[in-house]
Amino acid sequence: MVALALDIGEVRIGIxxxxxxxxxxxxxxxxxxxxxLGDARSFRYLMEDYEPEVIVCGRPQTLAGxxxxxxxxxxxxxxxxxxxxxxxxxFADERLSSQEAKRVLRAQGLSEKQMxxxxxxxxxxxxLQAWLDAHNREDSDEH
Numbered sequence: 001m002v003a004l005a006l007d008i009g010e011v012r013i014g015i016x017x018x019x020x021x022x023x024x025x026x027x028x029x030x031x032x033x034x035x036x037l038g039d040a041r042s043f044r045y046l047m048e049d050y051e052p053e054v055i056v057c058g059r060p061q062t063l064a065g066x067x068x069x070x071x072x073x074x075x076x077x078x079x080x081x082x083x084x085x086x087x088x089x090x091f092a093d094e095r096l097s098s099q100e101a102k103r104v105l106r107a108q109g110l111s112e113k114q115m116x117x118x119x120x121x122x123x124x125x126x127x128l129q130a131w132l133d134a135h136n137r138e139d140s141d142e143h
Contacts, residue, residue, distance in 0.1 A: 004052035005128035006081065007094065007120045008074045009033060014120025016128045017050045023136065025128035027121035037077055039084060047085060055082045058094030058127050065095075092131040097123040 001022040007014035013036045015028045028046065036043045057078035060070045075091070082089035101122035105115045 001054065002050055002052045003054045003056050003090075003128060003132065004047070004050055005056045005058070005092070005124040005131070006036070006078065007058045007097070007124035007127070008036075008077050009120060012117075012120050013037075014122070014124040015046060016121055016125035017052065018128060018132055022132055025125040025132055027118075027125040030117050030120045036081065052085075052087060054088045054090055055085070056090045056092050056128055056131050058097060058124065059091040061093060061095050065093075090131065092127040094123065094127045097126045100126055 001018070002020055003018040003022060003025075005014075005016040005025065007016075011033055012030050013033050014030050015036075016025050017028050018025050028050075031040075031042055031046075034040075055078065057074065059067070060074055061067055078089055078091070098119055101119045102115060104122055105118055110118070
């Protein structure tokens with residue numbers, strides 16, 4: 001099962017994808033939000049290349065686990081994308097994923113400026129990996 005993750009921001013959307021077995025998440029790229037939401041060729045090509053079976057969207061929540069101020073905007077954008085491609089939509093807790101992504105990139109020696117275009121796709125791969133791990137645990141618990 002291929003899952004495609006979207007870290008939806010107002011300006012940029014980070015994109016990550018799982019391998020075919022639905023085990024490992026990999027960052028793909030960052031696209032301008034206008035291209036993803038406007039169904040531009042760049043995003044359509046990604047959808048054709050990876051052929052996802054589910055879209056996993058990061059859900060911005062407060063540290064207390066409640067929906068954050070951006071949650072409804074993000075959820076509405078995610079629903080639009082999922083409906084356009086006739087795919088099921090799942091949400092993943094994205095709390096702290098951006099901070100963790102910055103920590104990973106800093107550890108690789110990147111400056112704040114070099115990180116700018118990478119944080120969103122790394123964050124998407126982090127919450128996608130957590131979602132895949134939980135999803136696979138549920139599957140193995142059922143067997």
